[in-house]
Amino acid sequence: MITFVPEPHLLDSPRGRHWPHLPVPGVGTAPVPAAVDAVIVGGGPAGLAVASALWHHGVEDVLVLDSADQPCGRFFARIDLLRQRILRSPYEHHPGVEGYRDCELLDFARLHWSLLTPVERREVRMAQAGHRSVVPVDVFEAYCRHIIAGHHVDERYRRATVREVRPAADAVTVRTDTFAVDARFVVLCTGEERRLAPREWWGGGAPPPRVGYWDEPAAAGAGQLVVVGAGLTAAHLVTNALAEGTRVHWVVREDVERYQCADVNSSFFRPEGRARFGRVKWDDRLELMNRFRRASVMFEFRPRFQQAEAAGRLVVHRGRTVERVHDVPGDSAVVRLGDGEQVIGDRVALAIGTAPSIGEGLLPEAAVAARDGWPDLDDRTLAYRRAPRVFAVGAAAGMALGPAARNIDGHRVATARVAAAVAAGLRDGCAAPIPGLPDQVAAHV
Ligand SMILES: Cc1cc2nc3c(=O)[nH]c(=O)nc-3n(C[C@H](O)[C@H](O)[C@H](O)COP(=O)(O)OP(=O)(O)OC[C@H]3O[C@@H](n4cnc5c(N)ncnc54)[C@H](O)[C@@H]3O)c2cc1C
Structure with a gap:
């Protein structure tokens, strides 16, 4: 058997190139309203995907709250601290929205062909041919900026640290270090924190x-x-x-x-991998998570x-x-x-390693209902079962979506479910399940 081993020079893409970009008005400065349709807590790649998807659903009354200065600020700060120059996820994984033909990451790279190095161009050709390819962080950041501008995420973004998320029957109150806002729906996209030493x-x-x-x-x-x-x-x-x-x-x-190549078995990025995960009960899911989320x-x-x-x-x-x-x-x-x-x-x-932020410290303990370190989410909508106006996208959705939930591609899958549920809930005036999706896969709790 021939084993193809990608070479180290792929790790060395330049950083800090000037990419032409859509005009952006800058992070929102208008006063924060007392109430909005949806608040997204966390403006990293997951929050960006959710905000963009809601834009496609016509949900415009949205706030994105994050402690960082700008969307995806923490993600790129971490990457740059490590001097990481390429992403692990391939070209088809990007925070663009599933089901909408926006300019995708691969299209974006091809549109900026003249800015790419010969090695980067070869990787684009590999991706076009359906092979595994690596994505420069520089291209990914420019693409995120494009998605931010194209979906008006900047205007909805406010720098704020969220301290508390309090769900009630008709709305959810989000308290930050500087203001409070009521939302009909809240999506937690808070990523992961460093794992602490024993x-x-x-x-x-x-x-x-x-x-x-x-x-x-x-x-x-x-x-x-x-x-x-x-x-x-x-x-x-x-x-x-x-x-x-x-x-x-x-x-x-x-x-x-x-x-x-990938940090989890690539089958978990595909529908059959997710289905395999979704069919089994809690303990088996836990075993799969432990087996496939290894360093x-x-x-x-x-x-x-x-x-x-x-x-x-x-x-x-x-x-x-x-x-x-x-x-x-x-x-x-x-x-x-x-x-x-x-x-x-x-x-x-x-x-x-890292540990998923599952809403603990923000939501009441009873709403998170943590078990083995994971929140109790509805598989179909990724809503907290005990707080159905609050959803999770990103690493926290691991026990619903499988080991790829924390990855950029997992965010797209989660986002499709959550954005549809939020849009349906706003339209129908309740915290409704997504119409047309199959009933919850297994009684795993
Ligand atoms: C160095 C590094 C490289 C990685 N490379 C890849 C890769 O190539 N491909 C891949 O798929 N995945 C990669 N990952 C995994 C990666 O974490 C996720 O894909 C991505 O960052 C997750 O996006 P996110 O929005 O869920 O989390 P984050 O990017 O962490 O965003 C969460 C945001 O929530 C904000 N936040 C959290 N709590 C609060 C609060 N209380 N109030 C306000 N804001 C809050 C944070 O400031 C942060 O901006 C990498 C991770 C790291 C650390």
């Missing part, structure tokens, strides 16, 4: 001074870095450190690091890591668990592994 590692609370999480800026130029974690984020931290001439210790819990790294990294390992610039500690992490004041940080070995570095970077 309490045992240093006793809980903030990490020791030389230890940091992946989404925190870190001082460059450590002589020796310890990276903990086995996913794409860890791979970027390792790559960046190697590029700076830093020696890296990489601690990987499994016996071997996993290389694969992995894109193939493109493998040759670089193999070379660095052979040259002794990268030491991979495979099949090792972390027991403790501590600082030697003024000197170094120490990671103690399960077998007693100590790995010492100038800094330790933790990339141990």
